[in-house]
Amino acid sequence: MKKQDLPQDESNLKSANMTEVLYVTDENDNYTTANSTGWDAKKAALDESMELIHERIDEAKQNVANNIVSPIVYFMELNKMDLGVLSSYVGMWQWRVKRHFKPKVFKTLSEAALKKYADVFGISVNELKNFDGK
Secondary structure (H helix, E strand, O other): OEHHHOOEOOOHHHHOOOOEEEEEEOOOOOEEEEEEOEOHHHHHHHHHHHHHHHHHHHHHHHHHHOOOOOHHHHHHHHOOOOHHHHHHHHOOOHHHHHHOOOHHHHOOOOHHHHHHHHHHHOOOHHHHHHOOOO
């Protein structure tokens, strides 16, 4: 694609003040890079991905409200993390973090463990402990 033909359509990238670096050809047909805010196909894919993410966040919030999972699950989804990422950030084995997803186990966590989670999520321990999904 020629540099001058690179689309700059409205997308989630532009609304977040981000761009994507793409390889294009310049006026001499040499490869170079250029920034793009997206194009229609990319916008459709990003919009669908964001919709799925919001559905997962809403489901996690509802599950916390129904006492099915602990608030850790909600904040993990809200921060677009998965079990592997979260466990590496808090420095715990995945099986241990997964165990903390259970409301009964969550209620018994030490302040130090809660602080690790709160720091990763960028919230206070109080917010984490008192989040009820409502």
